[in-house]
Amino acid sequence: MTLAELQAQHCRPRKGPDHALDDAAIAAHLKLLPGWELTPGTREIRKTFRFDDFHRTMAFINALAWIAHAEDHHPDLEIGYARALVRFSTHDVGGLSLNDFVCAARVEGLFS
Numbered sequence: 001m002t003l004a005e006l007q008a009q010h011c012r013p014r015k016g017p018d019h020a021l022d023d024a025a026i027a028a029h030l031k032l033l034p035g036w037e038l039t040p041g042t043r044e045i046r047k048t049f050r051f052d053d054f055h056r057t058m059a060f061i062n063a064l065a066w067i068a069h070a071e072d073h074h075p076d077l078e079i080g081y082a083r084a085l086v087r088f089s090t091h092d093v094g095g096l097s098l099n100d101f102v103c104a105a106r107v108e109g110l111f112s
């Protein structure tokens, strides 16, 4: 799969452990996403985005919120003056599902 192919997908309701990705699938999908990493000791992915000022940070957050609403898949966020930490995991599967990678890819698409 390529980043473009991941970006072209949409989140689907994914509930239950059958939808949790295994380590190999997580590693393969992470390779497609520049700057994203597993939060150590967890089953979530994260990236810190840096901006010049609060206006740009919030413009990003609003664009991200648009994606999250449209995809019905929601990140955990930590927002600073010039940075945003974005974390994705799928509560409904208790780990990482394809939805996390689709949303991360769509967020990357904001910069392309």
Ligand SMILES: C[C@H](O)[C@H](O)[C@H]1CNC2=NC(N)=NC(=O)C2=N1
Binding pocket: 013, 072, 073, 074, 075, 088, 089, 090, 091, 092, 093
């Ligand atoms: C019904 C609805 O699709 C689910 O509750 C969605 C909403 N957004 C979600 N977001 C995240 N991050 N994980 C979920 O399991 C999740 N579930």
